[in-house]
Amino acid sequence: MIEVKNLTKHYGDKKAVNDISFVVNDGEILGFLGPNGAGKSTTMNMLTGYISSTSGSVLINGVDVLDDPIKAKANIGYLPEIPPLYLDMTVKAYLNFVFDLKKCKLPRKSHLTDICELCKITDVKDRIIKHLSKGYKQRVGLAQALIGNPPVLILDEPTVGLDPKQMVEIRTLIKKLGRNHTVILSSHILSEIQAVCDRVIIINKGEIAADDTAANLSKKISTDHRLIVRIEGNKDEILFELRKIPGLKYVRADMEREKGVYEYEMEAEEDVDLRREVSALVNKMNWTILYMNSAEITLEDIFLKITMGEGVSEHIKKLKESKSEQNETENGGNN
Amino acid sequence: MGAIFRRELGSFFTSSIAYVFLAVFYAFSGYFFYASSLYSATTDMSGLFSSLFLIIVILIPVLTMKSFSEEKKQKTEQGLLTAPVSLGGIVLGKYFATLLMYIMGISIVFVYALILSYFGDVSWNIVLSNYLALFFVGCAFIAVTMFVSSLTENQVVAAVFGILLLMVLYLLDFIAGYVKIDFIANILNSLSFYEKYYEFTCGIFNLSSVLFFVSTAVIFNFLTVRVFEKRRWS
The missing domain is CATH 3.30.70.3100 (Alpha-Beta Plaits)
Structure with missing residues (x-):
């Protein structure tokens, strides 16, 4: 489970991420949607402890990323925007290195074989990463994130650079992983989020513009x-x-x-x-x-509308209202 | 730390930096050995060792130039920094891998000493003391240049600045000679790497010098860790 509370990141005067809060439950696939520069990657980097937050906190399975980074990071598999691959290593050597780096306790050989099968990189495992195509590199990056079977997976634009067939494969894989992992994935491809995610957070200019299921989001404004x-x-x-x-x-x-x-x-x-x-x-x-x-409004429209600044405040207000109503009813139910 | 150490050591050999470093080191040290010991028919190796100092000033930055800069450029540091390892573990893993490479290089002096022992008596204590001097200076210099490497993402910049910085450290007492203010000259003199190294080559094992080199290494490794901390918090 991931809990994010009032997360804020300033770069000098620029607010990259401003007061973001959300909770991702176990086994949920959360989609992070936003235009380039909206703060998706910054948020993910804060979740994984790569950079610190200016204020606010991130709890991964109850462990604060800044208080006990090593323990928190052990729970996370992270695929950054640019996969952290050592280009001069073979795929096999690299995965072995990550296995050691994560101090993984699982049986090495079978675990790595499983992951290679899962990501379909068994054929290239003896090749040097430098010589792989972008799609294969991306898959090696994904494999790297999966090593050690971390309960939380954070994937920053996992399908970038893949051809349509591979995209479908990776999406299916992510869906499969979502059964026993908590997954956050970012994308600016709407159909992808719609196909894979249970829940969508639309992020724009460092703030959450919408947080709901994809279906609900369309319904609300349709x-x-x-x-x-x-x-x-x-x-x-x-x-x-x-x-x-x-x-x-x-x-x-x-x-x-x-x-x-x-x-x-x-x-x-x-x-x-x-x-x-x-x-x-x-x-x-x-x-x-x-x-x-x-004119039924698709997620695309919502996305464009929210992120283009057209009627943003109106939408946010609407969504926040319905959100607070929802919360009230929920709280009422609990009481 | 173990994983990083092994990967780093492996990457020295896959990137051919190891071969270049070892070949150049062996070639130059071999030449100086020939010129100062064999050619002048003496078993005194101090000439070789004082020349080696200049070689490591140039070669150590080459060895360390890509240790952090390349990670930053290829974005692989993101993998390291989000893995469940401490910053200290990352820095030390790389540090010890580089140190081991360096030891592989300088250990050639024992071969030279063996060759000399064929022709006459070698005072092994002095050879050992010289070797330790080279080792401890290396400990300090590797930490210094790795720190430089952590500040940039360009290997060439790291190498050039590393060499410049080591040159300055090498010439500290020379610079001190030009400083008119006694107070500053004294400080520069007491920081002189070459003087401390020179003592060793004369066969004086000075524990305070050892301490000086080791603490330099510790301080600069610490600073490297701080560089990463700072980047995370900025």
Whole structure:
């Protein structure tokens, strides 16, 4: 289990990570999502004791990383952004070195064989790391993290540099590992997080912008009051009529999809069911409707929205509110 | 510490630094041995030993230049620093591996002494004392240059600054001769590495000099540990 409390890191005046708190339970796979420079790697480096925090604490299985670093680090398998590989060693020699470095007590030969099998590097184990492709290096890095079977795995962008097939393999592997390890993995690939993680923390500018399951995150902001329709007819007339719908916040015409057919995107107040309104209007005006889709918000949208700064504060407020509500109900349940 | 020691020693040989170091050391020491002992038909090896001092000033930085700088550059230090080992263990593991390399180099003097013993009586005590002098100076110099290596991520910078720093240490008493203020000159003189080393080559085993070299080694290893601490906390 990982407990992070009020973790903060300043580099001079720059706040790289600002007051982050979260808990990762045993057997949970947590995804860390954020644009480059959001503070993902800094946070992970603090979790693993590579750098210290300016304030706040990290407990790995109840051990503070700064108070008892050796004991805490023994619980962690870490794959940094750039795998810490000694390029002039063979894979086998390197893994043996890590085995010794971690003072691993497991039976050496079978343990290393298992890990090589798991990461699919058995074929290259006698080759010098320098000569391996990026994908294989990444896998050796992962193998290195797995040595000693640490209960906590921290993986910083584990699928970077892999081809799509390898990505799927590594994701499957991580999912498998998640059954008996606590895993934190960072990524800026959304589909990856969606495929692998139970829970997502979106981090932006050093702060947690969202913390929930992937499904919940989409659900919370998904709406039936946002609509995309394609209607055949005069653009200006249609826009004029659509604007008359009560409770409409905005409507805008997108590009011309077919000849004389424009796409319209609109959003109304939350209690308005736009689908019915539009359909009634279309009937009344005798237009032809060619496409209608409620604009369901994907994780991608949330991510972009949150990280692009567009309506960030609004989202955070919303999420925090629902979070505190959740906490209250939880606390109520406990009491 | 054991794992780091073994890996470091192995990397000396895979990176060919070991061969370069040993070959150059053997070649130069062989030349000086020939010139100062064999050619002048004497079993006195002090000439060889005083020349060796200059060689190690240049070769030790070559041996240590990549010990920390390369780790930093290749980001492998992240692996070490997040492994369940203490900083002291990391530094000492590397230190002792380098020291062992160095011992492999300087032990050649016993071969030279053996050759000499063929031709005449060798005073083994003096040879041993000389050897110990070389050893203790090496202990200090390795720690100093490893410290330099921990400050940069560029091997060449580490080597050049290492050589410069050792040169300064080597020439301390020479510099002291130019300093007009007695007080400072005295301090420089008492810090002189060469003078202490020279005593050994004359066959004087001075325990305080040993202590001087060993404490230099301890201080600089400690400073290296602090460099890592500081980087973590900054």
